[in-house]
Amino acid sequence: MKLLTFSTLFPNAERPGHGIFVETRLRHLVASGQVEARVVAPVPWFPSSAARFGSYARFAKAPAKEVRSGIEVLHPRYPLIPKVGMTIAPWLMAQAMKPVIRKIIAQGYDFDLIDAHYFYPDGVAAMLLGRHFNKPVVITARGSDITLLPQYRLPGKMIRWAADNAAGVGTVCEALRTEMISLGVDAAKVVTLRNGVDLELFRPFAGADARAAMRAQLQIKGFTLLSVGNLAPVKGHDLTIGALQHLPDASLMIAGSGPELQRLQALARELKVDDRVRFLGPRPQSELRHYYGAADAMVLSSSREGWANVLLESMACGTPVVASKVWGTPEVVAHADAGVLMQERSAAGVAAAVQALRAASTERAATRRYAEGFSWDATTQGQLTLFRRILGKDH
Structure with missing residues (x-):
C-alpha cells in the first residue's frame, strides 16, 4: 500500500x-x-x-x-x-x-x-x-x-x-x-x-546504581517530580507548582517551552517554592528518557488530553504517574501499577494524588511491565x- x-x-x-x-x-x-x-x-x-x-x-x-x-x-x-x-x-x-x-x-x-x-x-x-x-x-x-x-x-x-x-x-x-x-x-x-510507546528508547536504568549515578549527574536529590509538556494553560503546570506548598520535601522539574514560562516562574516565586522548581526547557526524547527514569513520579495536570504520550513514556522508564482524569487519560492510567488519577484537578488534588502514590510504594519494575502492554x-x-x-x- x-x-x-x-x-x-x-x-x-x-x-x-x-x-x-x-x-x-x-x-x-x-x-x-x-x-x-x-x-x-x-x-x-x-x-x-x-x-x-x-x-x-x-x-x-x-x-x-x-x-x-x-x-x-x-x-x-x-x-x-x-x-x-x-x-x-x-x-x-x-x-x-x-x-x-x-x-x-x-x-x-x-x-x-x-x-x-x-x-x-x-x-x-x-x-x-x-x-x-x-x-x-x-x-x-x-x-x-x-x-x-x-x-x-x-x-x-x-x-x-x-x-x-x-x-x-x-x-x-x-x-x-x-x-x-x-x-x-x-x-x-x-x-x-x-x-x-517506544519500549526500546524508553526503558529503565540497568539497576539501582545506574539510576543513582544518573540522578547525581542530573543534580537530582530527594523526592522529585517531573512534568513534561508545553508551557501552556491547558497543561496545568501552575497546579503542579502549587502542589509543592502541600509537599514540603518534594522538588519539581518541568520540561518544555511555551508562552507561560514567565508566569510560571513568577508563580513559583510568589508561592516561595522557586528554590524547588527547575525549568529544563525543551528536551529531545534521547535526553528526556533520563529525566523520566531519574524522577520519582511524573505529573500531568492537563485540562484536556486526547492520549498523553508522556504518561506511557514515563511508565516505560519505570516511573509511575499522577494525572488528571480527562478524556483518554483514564485509559492510559488504568491500573495501580501505572500510577494514580487525581480526584480533583487542583493544586491540593495534585498533592493528594502524589501522597497516595508515595503511600502505595509502587515497584518500578511493575510500572515497566504495565507499559509493555502498550507497544x-x-x-x-x-x-x-x-x-x-x-x-x-x-x-
Whole structure:
C-alpha cells in the first residue's frame, strides 16, 4: 500500500519535537514492510525576518524537504492569517497543496490513500484534496480537534462534513471515539487506534546504581517530580507548582517551552517554592528518557488530553504517574501499577494524588511491565486492517 501522510503535526529540523507522535506511529507502520509512505507536512508561510510575528517566524526556518527515518517529508508553505483566518484555513491549505500533490503523482508516486492527522484544518483540507484527486481519506482525531474545535460553529460544521465523507476515521482513545459518535458520526466508521510507546528508547536504568549515578549527574536529590509538556494553560503546570506548598520535601522539574514560562516562574516565586522548581526547557526524547527514569513520579495536570504520550513514556522508564482524569487519560492510567488519577484537578488534588502514590510504594519494575502492554504492534495492525478494508472496498 502506498500512503500519503498529511498533517501539520509532524517534526522538522527546526521543530524536532513538533507532532513527534505522528512520526513515531508512521515509522512503526512503515517498519511493518506492508506500506510505503511519503509525508506532506504543510508549514505556514512567514518571512523569517518578520520578528513581529514572534513564534510564527520559526516556521519560516523549516526545510522545504528532508528525509526522516528513511521517509521523504515535504514541508510546503501555505498562507495562514493569524487569529482571523480560522474559518478559511482548510481551503487555503488545500489550494496550496494541490500543485505539490500533483507533482508527487507526476513523479511516479501515485498513492492509494491519504492518511491525515488532526481534524482541523488538516483533516478538512485532506478531505478536499481527496475529493480533488479521487483518493480515499482516513482522518485520525487526536484531541482538541474534537474536544474543543467543534464548539465553534463553522469549524464544527466542517469537521462533521469531513468525518461524514472520510473513508475511515481513527481516534487515539475510546473517549474521543465516543465524542465523535455523539457529534453524529457513524459509529461503524470510527476505530480506536491508540498510541503506543517506544519500549526500546524508553526503558529503565540497568539497576539501582545506574539510576543513582544518573540522578547525581542530573543534580537530582530527594523526592522529585517531573512534568513534561508545553508551557501552556491547558497543561496545568501552575497546579503542579502549587502542589509543592502541600509537599514540603518534594522538588519539581518541568520540561518544555511555551508562552507561560514567565508566569510560571513568577508563580513559583510568589508561592516561595522557586528554590524547588527547575525549568529544563525543551528536551529531545534521547535526553528526556533520563529525566523520566531519574524522577520519582511524573505529573500531568492537563485540562484536556486526547492520549498523553508522556504518561506511557514515563511508565516505560519505570516511573509511575499522577494525572488528571480527562478524556483518554483514564485509559492510559488504568491500573495501580501505572500510577494514580487525581480526584480533583487542583493544586491540593495534585498533592493528594502524589501522597497516595508515595503511600502505595509502587515497584518500578511493575510500572515497566504495565507499559509493555502498550507497544506499537497493535496500533500498526489496526491501521493495516483499516487501510486494507478501505482499499479492498474501493478497488
